Amino acid sequence: MRDDLTEEDYEALANLRHTLRRFMDFSASAALEAGLPAQQHQALLAIKGHRSPDPMTVGLLAERLIIAPHTATELVGRLETAGYVSRRADPNDRRRQTLILTDQAEAVLRQLTTIHLREIREMAPRLIGILRSIQEETPLPDDPWSA
Numbered sequence: 001m002r003d004d005l006t007e008e009d010y011e012a013l014a015n016l017r018h019t020l021r022r023f024m025d026f027s028a029s030a031a032l033e034a035g036l037p038a039q040q041h042q043a044l045l046a047i048k049g050h051r052s053p054d055p056m057t058v059g060l061l062a063e064r065l066i067i068a069p070h071t072a073t074e075l076v077g078r079l080e081t082a083g084y085v086s087r088r089a090d091p092n093d094r095r096r097q098t099l100i101l102t103d104q105a106e107a108v109l110r111q112l113t114t115i116h117l118r119e120i121r122e123m124a125p126r127l128i129g130i131l132r133s134i135q136e137e138t139p140l141p142d143d144p145w146s147a
Contacts, residue, residue: 012133019127022135026119039065041112043075044084044105055090055098084108 031041046064050056062072076099079085084105090096101109 008133008146010128015082016127016130016134019123019130023123027116030112030115030119034112035106036112039075040079040084043072043079044101044109045081047085047101048099048106048109057090057098059095059096061099080095 027041028038031038034041036044042065043061046061047056050060050064054060057071058072058076061076062069065072065075067075076085080087084102086099086100086102088100090098095118
């Protein structure tokens, strides 16, 4: 661990956390205005943004959202009840269920993604500045990402 942390290091980290929290607060509020709890919006976005040849499954959704598989199963159940997701048996493995977005989910995601991208574009210069100030510092000696 580095002993020569500067006041600027603390300031940059505090600013980064504040900016990320502002975005997360914006995101949660926007989702609620569209009638979705934040976690359901995140799940729909994870499903829509999945670009692997393998289909999105409940297990993969759990990984993407960093939640327990049983929590993902409950979340998918709520999404299915609300009409946002349908489940289909995976043709390659009948034990797994693939997740398909409904037209209703596609419409709400289109709306939310538009306003999220607008917000990100407004925040980008500040966030990029914060990240640059952090990146320009000497890497920590035990930082595995600096190798």
